[in-house]
Amino acid sequence: MILDITPKEVKFYGKDLATTDSLNKKFGMNSSYTDxxxxxxxxxxxxxxxxxxINIKNGYYSFKTTDKINWTISNETKKAENYTLQKAITQFGGRNWTAWFCKDIPFNEGPFKLRGLPGLIFELADDKKNFIYNLIKSQELPGIFATEDFLESNFGNKAIPINEKQKHKLIMEFYNDPFAFERNNLNKSNNDLRININGKEIHNVDELNTQTKSMQEVIRKYNNPLEIDKAMHYPIY
Structure with missing residues (x-):
């Protein structure tokens, strides 16, 4: 992940997004990447x-939240190379977090939404160790790195503003029928169509239903977002 701090904005995004965008610009490519x-x-x-x-189904969307972080700062410190780090803890997103920040780096920012300490966060982890962040490189760029092609839009798909209720509806629609597009094509052809899903050839609606249940199992299995208190509660059919 990249924590991109500019004089006016802070952005947090996957490194692969930036890499794909850079390759597109350098070589005139038209590749895309889904984070x-x-x-x-x-x-x-x-x-x-x-x-x-967020990417949902085949669309790219944006929604706004206010995420106040209340930290408890400890007197405990430790050394990381030439830096002195200080410990802080907080609860956010239904998880307990421990951060190690550096007062000598005057940015009160950190990974994702976890910010507000008097110094840059170098290390961050939740107590279940599901999410662990370590600062591995810091670089000052000569100018602001343009993100409009991969963050504000997803390689040609401009983010559509929605609210939390609409987001929930879209996610549930995808869960209920993750292969809706393929199902529609199969119905139109009266099953006289071959569809490839994850390397498996699908010949009829029954086989598609089997793949749907398998996909729903995968979605439930990996339903572990950072903000676990906002996790979807998927039904089992």
Missing amino acids: MTGQVVKRKINSFDNENF
Whole structure:
């Protein structure tokens, strides 16, 4: 992931998004990349008001949230190379977090939405160790890195503003029928069509239903977002 701090905005996004965008610009390519982390955000500097970006079905959407973080700062410190890090804890997104921040780096930012400490967060982890972040490189760029082709839009698909209720509806629609497009084509052809899903050739609606149930199992199995208190509660059919 990349934490992109500019004089006016802060952005957090997957490195593969930036890499794909850079290759497109350098070689005149038209590649795309879908970030499935659910952690792509941007906000004004020194703000807890986040704009979230998410891929759902075949669409790209944005929705706004306010995510105030209340930290408890400890006197405990440790050394990381030439830096002195100080410990802080908080509860956010239904998880307990421990952060190690550096007062000598005067940015009160950190991974995803976890910000607001008097220094840059170098290390961050939840107590179940589901999400672990470590600062591995810091780089000052000569100018602001343009993100409009992969963050504000997803390689040609401009983010459509929605609210939380609409987001929930879209996610449930995908879960209920993840292969809706394929199902529609199969119905139109009266089953006289061959569809490839994950390397498996589908010949009829019954086989598609089997693949649908398998996909729903996968969605439920990996239903572990960073903000676990906002996790979807998927039914089992």
